Amino acid sequence: MHYAQRHPGLFSQVATLSGANEFSRNHAVMRAAVVATLTNIGAPLCGTSSPTCSLNFGPTVSSDAVFGTPYPLFNLDWRWNEADPVAHMDVLARAGTGVTIYTGNGGGNPAEPEFWVQSASQHAKERLDALEYPRTTWTTATAPAGARTATAATTTAAGHRTSWTTSRDSKRHSRRRSRRTLPLPGADETSGGRPPCRPLTPG
Known part of the structure; x- marks a missing residue:
């Protein structure tokens, strides 16, 4: 995010994955x-x-x-x-840059590094919320140390929420995922919860 803040307008979208955001x-x-x-x-x-x-x-x-x-x-x-980065979220907002923040939370354990990563990422999100910036997506995952299952939730600035659970089978080393998604604006039953596609028109 720091690089995008130094060069506003160069990127249409930035993402931070467990980043040092403060x-x-x-x-x-x-x-x-x-x-x-x-x-x-x-x-x-x-x-x-x-x-x-x-x-x-x-x-x-x-x-x-x-x-x-x-x-x-x-x-x-x-x-x-x-x-x-937290101090300059307004630069991304003025440039209209979409911001996606992914982080775990260390299972709420301060001994886990991800606990502090989540804290810094939360401050970044709070700054964007204070600016009432709509192009923000926030994802946080909860998984205690050593756990075989992680539960994550994604929330957009518009309030749309997606939650899912990912588990790892210790014998077969496979992943199983269950997902629940709330419909987005403009979606109907035939679109599977997604907004309808619009045909491209020649420029």
Whole structure:
């Protein structure tokens, strides 16, 4: 979203999938997570026996490498605040860019990273709602750690809601999905809940 905000009008649609959507000092946990990735702070915890350790983010760079110093002293972190997607949702709204936000919620467990991702994404959605921007789609999934089933729900700015459940069979490793969709405006029974198609006309 940050790139689209820097270049308004270049994209007609943007999407964020479990993205770090808030860089300001108002969401210190998300900023700290980005800094931890840059500095590869978790690598020493992995040791040498686990080359695929999830805490090893690869080569280490300075915490200042992306937006300058991330530490909120004497406003030296102003570049992080300027790059904060939540603070600039109005740019996307003025450009008429469609915004789609996907996130899990870590099963409501603060120990799960997705818990904080959902918090930042929620702030982005709240900002768009405050602008009364209609081209917004919000999807959040609930799945406790280790769960075999996830339940997700999608809500558009117009209030249309879709919910579904996805489960994974531990023996056959297959996925089963059940879906319930509320009709969209202009839909009829023969269209399967979708608005009727309109024929294209030569330009």
